[in-house]
Amino acid sequence: MTAGQGAPLVAVIIEDDPGVQSLLDEVFLAAGFRTVLAGSGPEGLAAVAAHRPVITTLDINLPGIDGFEVARRIRQVSDTFIIMLSALAEESDVVLGLTSGADEYLVKPFRPRELRARIEALLRRTRTSATEQAPLAAPAPAIPAPAAPPTTPSVPLPVAAAADATVATWRGLVHRDLSLDLDTRLVLVAQRPVELTPTEFDLLAALLEAGRRVCSKADLALGLRGPAGDAHDRVSEPDKRAIETHMANLRRKLRDSPTAPRYIETVRGVGYRLTSDDRHV
The missing domain is CATH 3.40.50.2300 (Response regulator)
Structure with a gap:
């Protein structure tokens, strides 16, 4: 709405x-x-x-x-x-x-x-309305698993999602042991929920959808403005610095080291992208 x-x-x-x-x-x-x-x-x-x-x-x-x-x-x-x-x-x-x-x-x-x-x-921005969501402290399960028992506190990834692959399934995105569900807006790392702000979630979703394609800070800033935004919108230096800060917060919450990244790597002077599937950290 x-x-x-x-x-x-x-x-x-x-x-x-x-x-x-x-x-x-x-x-x-x-x-x-x-x-x-x-x-x-x-x-x-x-x-x-x-x-x-x-x-x-x-x-x-x-x-x-x-x-x-x-x-x-x-x-x-x-x-x-x-x-x-x-x-x-x-x-x-x-x-x-x-x-x-x-x-x-x-x-x-x-x-x-x-x-x-x-x-x-x-x-x-593509998101579930805040008026329809439960508080972040009590997220709903995101990706269904074939054999998960009712009492399982966190939901396993689908069998089809290989540990080192980035795939889209059930409106979900997966990279290594990191999974994100676009509908419930739940993020899991090693089966544990991670609480992100709306902006951090949207940045992570953009990176997962891009895969190994590099996302520049300007691309990410424009992406946050939504699909109806003008492709020629101006992205200022403060906008880019804001992306850097949001990315630093996101990495901290994912416990992802900028110097030895498991999920997100920095392409110096350009932007960010996912780590390669065959890179073991």
Whole structure:
């Protein structure tokens, strides 16, 4: 479901500046959302838990709990897209924001048109609606196994999926002992579930679908904007740095070493791709 079709999608706005809060409210209402406003970190956490928004905007300098900690706590219970908004423009602040779980980072003052473009790009992303998903802490099984007993805590890979092959089956993607299901958005490593943010999941899916083809940072950034995005959209250096940060977070969660990768290797000066099938690490 997209904004403007059926019941409106929900956006939670966590912002203590009345002027900025009002501007954000106007942008989301114009995009067809129902908005929930919160003026502090604790209020924002309660709003996300109660309303299960598709998108959440998050200021950093909040009363009660700062935005970085709020983002980390949101990620424990929700896969809502997080757009972090802040006057802090240093690269270290952007990296910290993305590492905390944000999907986008916009520096204040921002243009309403730019925010609207980010909202539309997030809505184009191929994913299950946050309003229809269970919390990340309790993922559903992804890929069925022929002989899995009912009490098996994690689901084995299909017999047809060889350990060192990348194949598509049951809307699932497999590489070595890493598997990803596009429908349930569950990721398993050695049969154990791995919790990823929506952006990390989409980046991993793009790499698995590309196989050994190299994905540049610009390709990945454009891919996150969705199939309806313009192929000539500008990808800025901050966009590329954001991809680097998301990739670093993804590797950390997969326990994949950049220097001796099992799943994702860096092609220096170009981008990223899967490791070769016959490479044993």
